[in-house]
Amino acid sequence: MINDRNDKRYPLVTKHVYRVSDLVLYDRFARALEDGIARYPVFRELRFAARIEQEVLLDAIALDSAWRAERLSIDSAILDAEGMFATVYGSRKADYCSFRVYIWAADVAHAEETKERILAKAGSTRITEAMFSIDWHFSAGKGELENATIEEMADDVLCDAAYPEIKGGVNAFIRRYLEAPETVLVLQGPPGTGKTRLIRAILGAISRRKGEEAECLYTGDMRTLTSDGIFVRFITATHDAFVVEDADHLLKPRADGNEHLHRFLGIADGVVRAQGRKIIFSTNLPNVGDLDEALIRPGRCFARIHVRSLTNAEALALAAEIAAGDAERLARASVALAAWDGGKRSLAQVYSALR
Numbered sequence: 001m002i003n004d005r006n007d008k009r010y011p012l013v014t015k016h017v018y019r020v021s022d023l024v025l026y027d028r029f030a031r032a033l034e035d036g037i038a039r040y041p042v043f044r045e046l047r048f049a050a051r052i053e054q055e056v057l058l059d060a061i062a063l064d065s066a067w068r069a070e071r072l073s074i075d076s077a078i079l080d081a082e083g084m085f086a087t088v089y090g091s092r093k094a095d096y097c098s099f100r101v102y103i104w105a106a107d108v109a110h111a112e113e114t115k116e117r118i119l120a121k122a123g124s125t126r127i128t129e130a131m132f133s134i135d136w137h138f139s140a141g142k143g144e145l146e147n148a149t150i151e152e153m154a155d156d157v158l159c160d161a162a163y164p165e166i167k168g169g170v171n172a173f174i175r176r177y178l179e180a181p182e183t184v185l186v187l188q189g190p191p192g193t194g195k196t197r198l199i200r201a202i203l204g205a206i207s208r209r210k211g212e213e214a215e216c217l218y219t220g221d222m223r224t225l226t227s228d229g230i231f232v233r234f235i236t237a238t239h240d241a242f243v244v245e246d247a248d249h250l251l252k253p254r255a256d257g258n259e260h261l262h263r264f265l266g267i268a269d270g271v272v273r274a275q276g277r278k279i280i281f282s283t284n285l286p287n288v289g290d291l292d293e294a295l296i297r298p299g300r301c302f303a304r305i306h307v308r309s310l311t312n313a314e315a316l317a318l319a320a321e322i323a324a325g326d327a328e329r330l331a332r333a334s335v336a337l338a339a340w341d342g343g344k345r346s347l348a349q350v351y352s353a354l355r
Contacts, residue, residue, distance in 0.1 A: 020070075021078050021087040025104065028085070040085060040104035044111045047100050047213060049131060049151050050122040054090045054097035060121040061088060067114075083110040088118075091150055096127060098151030130154040132203040132214040135239065137230050139223035145230060151213075154204025161318040162194055162347050165306060170198070173303075174205050177278070182302035184264075184295060186251065187282040189307030192348030195282045198307070199243055202280065206240050214240045222249065231263050240277055247281040251291050265294055308344075312337070315345035322354055329354060 032039035050057060058077060062069035067081035079086040083106035090099045101118060105111035119126065134150040158170045166173050177185060185202075187195045206214035217230070217239040224230050225244070234242050244250060250261060264279060296304055310318065315337055323330040336353035337345055 019087075020072060024078070025085060040106065042105040042108055042111045044103040044105070044115060045101070046103065046115050046118065047098070047133060047151060048119060048122060049096050049098040049127040049153070050125040051096045051127060052122065052125040054092045057097065057099070057121060057125075058088065058090055061118055064117060064121070066117055079114070081110075081114075083107065084114055086114055089149075096153070098131075100133075100149055100151070127153070130204055130207045130213075132200075132207045132216060134216050134218045137217065137219045137224050137233075138221045145224060145227075145233075152200070152203075154200070154207050154214075156197055156200045156204060158194075158197065158201050159318055159321050161314065161321050162310075162350075163198070163307065164310070164314060165308060170201070171205075174202050177202065177302050178205060178209060180302050182298075182300060183277065183279050184301040185278065185280045186291065186296065186301065186304040187280065187307055188305070189284070190309065190346070191284050192346035193307040193309055194347040195307050196245070197347070199280055199282065202278070203241060203243075206278075210240070216240065217242045218245075219243075220245045222246075225250070225263065228263065234277070242277065242279045243282075244280070245282045246284065248283045251281060251283060251295070261292055261295060265300075310345045310347070310350070312343065312345065315350050318347075318350050319354060322350070 028039055055074060058071075058075070061079070062071055062077045067079040067084065067086075069080070070078045072078060075090040075092070077088045079088065084103065085105075086101055086103045088099060088101050090097055099118075101115075103111050103114050105114065130153075132152055132154050134152060135147055136150060137145060137147045140146045160166075160169045163170050187198065189195055203214050203216050215238055217234050217237075219225065219230065233239075250264070291304070295301060316334060319333045319337065320330055323333065333350070333353040337349065340349060
């Protein structure tokens with residue numbers, strides 16, 4: 001190892017780490033390489049969700065006698081054993097928790113045994129329905145790119161009546177988009193009109209087509225788009241989609257001073273192709289103005305959808321479809337919808353009235 005700063009034969013190497021697990025792991029990597037051995041040649045990633053308290057499940061995982069565990073926080077732990085090192089990160093939702101486990105192992109047997117033991121702790125509480133993961137990127141205090149992963153249930157049910165501007169039905173539209181060679185989808189419309197619900201349904205559909213969780217690179221922080229880092233990550237990692245919400249300034253023409261659109265053009269049927277991955281923009285501005293022609297040109301943009309509020313008649317028709325024959329529920333919703341001022345009803349208002 002390099003201990004002498006004055007020894008010119010060896011350069012000084014520094015590495016910034018933010019987690020104790022990374023410090024331990026990188027130190028072991030360096031020592032193994034110096035000793036001429038392969039300590040952890042096998043890597044696995046495990047993602048799952050369960051309907052159980054996060055603390056209860058993580059306690060059970062940490063207290064397994066098959067490894068030595070150190071609890072970094074209420075939602076993370078390090079697992080260490082002969083021939084295996086793992087980090088466990090959890091997050092909690094209202095009615096379930098999700099975990100992402102990174103496993104480094106001496107061989108496949110150690111890696112698979114670790115996965116099986118961890119999943120056994122969840123047992124019958126493990127969620128087997130389709131899910132997708134959100135790899136949320138944001139800019140840290142010093143401008144560095146940070147991320148957090150969130151597991152989401154793909155349980156959004158869309159009604160065609162909620163999107164009258166999508167001809168042929170929502171599910172058929174999603175299927176055509178996922179099968180199309182075009183990369184870009186632009187969703188425009190005021191808040192509450194169902195843009196996010198539609199995006200979630202698209203991600204859920206990707207998961208069902210893959211037979212495993214879709215991975216979505218996500219940001220709503222425009223500072224993350226000022227450098228190439230997040231774009232390189234999208235191209236080189238395993239994400240299925242790139243979602244940018246509140247992308248108002250990104251959608252304007254480059255001639256109007258838009259300095260960031262060229263990065264998206266480069267990965268959406270540009271020199272570096274997205275290779276089947278999808279890029280979805282949403283904006284709360286129903287009339288964001290003219291979009292850059294290069295972004296919405298045929299062969300790159302699949303569709304530009306203007307999601308709008310519903311008329312009173314359309315809102316009542318949607319409420320009837322969602323109520324599914326529950327006359328009392330529909331009657332209450334009708335009264336609530338009638339109480340709101342204005343001639344239009346957002347999708348959010350319809351669902352609120354039904355609750």
